Amino acid sequence: MNKLSSFEADIRPLFTQRDIQAMSKAFNLASYDxxxxxxxxxxxxxxxxxxxxxxPPPPKGEGPWTQSRIDLFAKWVADGCPP
Known part of the structure; x- marks a missing residue:
C-alpha cells in the first residue's frame, strides 16, 4: 500500500491552531495553496x-515534530503536494 497523502486528510491536521496563528503573518498553514x-x-x-x-518547544509551541510526521510531510512534497 503506497497511497498518496492528501493535504486535507493528512497534512492539514499536522498544523495546530497555535501553529497557524504563529505563522499567520508569513502565510496561512491552513491553506493548501x-x-x-x-x-x-x-x-x-x-x-x-x-x-x-x-x-518551537513549550511554552511557545507544541515542540518539534516526530520523525514520522516529518516523513509524512516529505512524502507529500515528493508526491507533488496532492490537495
Whole structure:
C-alpha cells in the first residue's frame, strides 16, 4: 500500500491552531495553496534548517515534530503536494 497523502486528510491536521496563528503573518498553514507554495521552506524549518526548529518547544509551541510526521510531510512534497 503506497497511497498518496492528501493535504486535507493528512497534512492539514499536522498544523495546530497555535501553529497557524504563529505563522499567520508569513502565510496561512491552513491553506493548501500557501502550504504548497512554501512547502520547501516549511520542510526545512520542521527539520531546524534555516532557523530555529518549528514548531518551537513549550511554552511557545507544541515542540518539534516526530520523525514520522516529518516523513509524512516529505512524502507529500515528493508526491507533488496532492490537495
Amino acid at each position: 500557501d502550504v504548497k507554495t512554501h512547502a520547501v521552506e516549511i520542510f526545512d524549518r520542521i527539520r531546524g534548517i534555516g532557523g530555529a526548529v518549528m514548531p
